Amino acid sequence: LYHERVVDHYNNPRNVGSFDKSDPTVGTGLVGAPACGDVMKLQIKIDEESGTIVDACFKTFGCGSAIASSSVVTEWVKGKQMEEVLTIKNTEIAKHLSLPPVKLHCSMLAEDAIKAAVKDYEAKH
Amino acid sequence: LYHERVVDHYNNPRNVGSFDKSDPTVGTGLVGAPACGDVMKLQIKIDEESGTIVDACFKTFGCGSAIASSSVVTEWVKGKQMEEVLTIKNTEIAKHLSLPPVKLHCSMLAEDAIKAAVKDYEAKH
Ligand code: FES
Numbered sequence: 001l002y003h004e005r006v007v008d009h010y011n012n013p014r015n016v017g018s019f020d021k022s023d024p025t026v027g028t029g030l031v032g033a034p035a036c037g038d039v040m041k042l043q044i045k046i047d048e049e050s051g052t053i054v055d056a057c058f059k060t061f062g063c064g065s066a067i068a069s070s071s072v073v074t075e076w077v078k079g080k081q082m083e084e085v086l087t088i089k090n091t092e093i094a095k096h097l098s099l100p101p102v103k104l105h106c107s108m109l110a111e112d113a114i115k116a117a118v119k120d121y122e123a124k125h
Numbered sequence: 126l127y128h129e130r131v132v133d134h135y136n137n138p139r140n141v142g143s144f145d146k147s148d149p150t151v152g153t154g155l156v157g158a159p160a161c162g163d164v165m166k167l168q169i170k171i172d173e174e175s176g177t178i179v180d181a182c183f184k185t186f187g188c189g190s191a192i193a194s195s196s197v198v199t200e201w202v203k204g205k206q207m208e209e210v211l212t213i214k215n216t217e218i219a220k221h222l223s224l225p226p227v228k229l230h231c232s233m234l235a236e237d238a239i240k241a242a243v244k245d246y247e248a249k250h
Contacts, residue, residue, distance in 0.1 A: 002186060010186060036161035037227030038188050060128060061189030062137060063163050101160030 002064065003098035009068035014075050017057040019043045026051040027121025035105040038062035040070055042113035044077060044085075046121055053077045053085065058113070065106035069093045073110040082118050127189065128223035134193035139200050144168045152246025154238040160230040163187035165195055166218040167238035169202060169210075171246055178202045178210065183238070190231035194218050198235040207243050 018041070019026045029042045040062055045055040056074040061065075061068050072093055077085045090111040094104055127135075143166070144151045156169045165187055170180040181199040185191050197218055202210045215236040219229055 006186070036188065036230075038161075060130070062129065063161065063191070064186030066188070100127040100162065105161075 005064075005072075006064060006068040006097050006099070009097075010064040013067050013071040014059045015055075015061060015071065018059060019045055019055075019057060020021050024048075024124055027119070027124070028115040029116030029118075029120060031109060031112040031116050033062070033066075036063070038066055038106075038109065040066060040109045040113045042070055042074065042110070042117050044082075044114070044117045044121065046082065051081055052066040053080055053082065059079040060109070062109060063103075063106055064092050065097070065099050066109050068097050069107040069110035070113065072096060073114055077114060082121070085114055086118060088114060128169070130197075131189055131193040132205055132222070132224050134196040134222075135189040136198040138192050140180075140182045140196065141184060143184060144170055144180075144182060149173075149249055152242040152244070152249070154241030154243075154245060156234060156237040156241050158187070158191075158230050158234050162233075163191055163234065165191060165234045165238045167195055167198065167235070167242050169207075169239070169242045169246065171207065175208055178205055178207065185234070187234060188228075188231060190222070190224055190228040191234050192234035193222050194224075194232040195238065196213070199223060202239060210239055211243060213239060 004064040032039045042058045044053045058070040090107040093107040152169045157164045165185040167183045169178045183195040215232040218232040
């Protein structure tokens with residue numbers, strides 16, 4: 001039913017946690033999925049000199065596919081520039097995790113959350 | 126955002142696991158939520174002489190509200206008669222967990238699953 005990568009990230013989610021929202025080097029994305037009512041918080045920590053994302057974390061009460069999607073995205077963004085991660089598409093995440101069509105909105109949460117986190121960081125500066 | 130009971134059951138879900146589906150004393154309910162695509166498996170173990178549910182367990186990749194709903198239901202059904210648990214309504218579960226309206230479909234999964242488990246047990250006999 002679920003791809004082994006979903007099961008893996010569900011059982012051992014990477015980078016679960018929170019950064020201090022008020023830290024000027026932190027960008028916070030808080031987004032919701034209208035389809036199911038789930039909410040996701042994803043945060044990035046930026047090296048201000050280089051604009052590199054040095055750390056990322058998430059929290060969600062969403063489903064296994066949402067957990068896996070955000071877990072994967074927090075791994076993908078580390079070491080990348082902010083502009084780079086804005087090109088991450090939910091379809092890429094869904095493909096990586098072999099999500100069925102009914103679960104696309106879960107990967108959309110992760111795409112929306114990383115975009116919102118970058119936007120929040122930029123709004124602070 | 127989430128009631129403390131949801132957080133409690135999400136962090137320490139009760140009765141996660143599986144019984145042997147082919148055991149004649151076991152009833153298995155496997156149901157899906159069209160709203161979000163999540164699936165839940167809930168199983169009961171029956172004392173054949175008295176018709177009492179002596180044990181229950183569940184598994185799901187659903188969201189925090191679905192996990193909490195099924196965790197609560199597995200606690201509620203233990204020690205009850207099969208006919209009794211057929212009267213469990215998702216609105217009771219939702220009220221107990223203070224689920225918001227957008228999360229009612231998650232508690233519906235638990236109601237559907239316990240009904241399906243009883244039906245499966247009955248079909249075996
Ligand atoms: S069903 Fe809500 S995030 Fe997946």
